Amino acid sequence: MTVDMELEAVLRAPELEMPPYPPKVITLANSKKMVVRPIKREDVPTLLKVVRPTLDIPRDYYDIVGARLYAELLGWYRYRVRNEYCLIGQVDGFVVGMVNGRMWDQNIGISLHTLAIDRGLHVGAHLFASKMEYHIEHLGQQEVWITAESPIGFRRWMIEYGLIKQEGVQHELGGATSYKLTRDLYFETKPRLVAGVRPVPQELLDQAMQSILIASEAEVTEKICGVKGR
Ligand SMILES: CC(C)(COP(=O)(O)OP(=O)(O)OC[C@H]1O[C@@H](n2cnc3c(N)ncnc32)[C@H](O)[C@@H]1OP(=O)(O)O)[C@@H](O)C(=O)NCCC(=O)NCCS
Numbered sequence: 345m346t347v348d349m350e351l352e353a354v355l356r357a358p359e360l361e362m363p364p365y366p367p368k369v370i371t372l373a374n375s376k377k378m379v380v381r382p383i384k385r386e387d388v389p390t391l392l393k394v395v396r397p398t399l400d401i402p403r404d405y406y407d408i409v410g411a412r413l414y415a416e417l418l419g420w421y422r423y424r425v426r427n428e429y430c431l432i433g434q435v436d437g438f439v440v441g442m443v444n445g446r447m448w449d450q451n452i453g454i455s456l457h458t459l460a461i462d463r464g465l466h467v468g469a470h471l472f473a474s475k476m477e478y479h480i481e482h483l484g485q486q487e488v489w490i491t492a493e494s495p496i497g498f499r500r501w502m503i504e505y506g507l508i509k510q511e512g513v514q515h516e517l518g519g520a521t522s523y524k525l526t527r528d529l530y531f532e533t534k535p536r537l538v539a540g541v542r543p544v545p546q547e548l549l550d551q552a553m554q555s556i557l558i559a560s561e562a563e564v565t566e567k568i569c570g571v572k573g574r
Pocket of ligand 1: 405466569570
């Protein structure tokens, strides 16, 4: 595809400088080590392959979340979204979940989506906490705006963190009811909800950085819809 760079310069969303999220490691309930780290724009096509199967999974609202996440990641890849980032969780190199968000401006963070591929281990909860940590501690923001698209999400974010409902504010995800996490609320909930250790042992980090491994389409569906543990 030939790109008209002059026109591209007009179409591309402007971007703020964003310090990268420093990787960390979290020990999951099954004793496996999950490395949480940022991906680069050029990793997006790989990640899209693991999101794609969720488009056909209505269970627990994976379809709507997957479709929106897919569009957001593609938008980042194509330079059509401002100040976006994506963090992934990897176990043995394989993607087990991901989160994305963006900076509205220097002070306000927008939480976009959280998607757990491996379930029953709080992978999504840990990644969401990492996202809040990134906005507040590393991007130095004052608050993060959050909405929920599923009952599990509502329990995990609004209830667990005691998020503050924003009257008269629409979240950019379709104008849904918006809640916020303030700096104070973040530091209050941090000891209970934000896990992980830095630095990541070199061998573990090398394994994670070497390549982003993804489950097959059938495996993704099985992992999300499997009933083990229930
Ligand atoms: C919301 C989400 C990120 C939470 O991820 P998580 O913290 O890893 O939690 P899980 O989805 O694995 O589990 C949620 C609950 O259902 C149970 N569960 C659901 N499916 C399960 C499965 N296949 N195997 C085992 N447990 C399962 C878990 O035990 C857990 O119960 P608990 O709340 O008592 O711990 C994840 O459910 C998800 O990706 N959902 C679809 C997208 C979505 O809704 N995103 C958030 C938008 S607001």
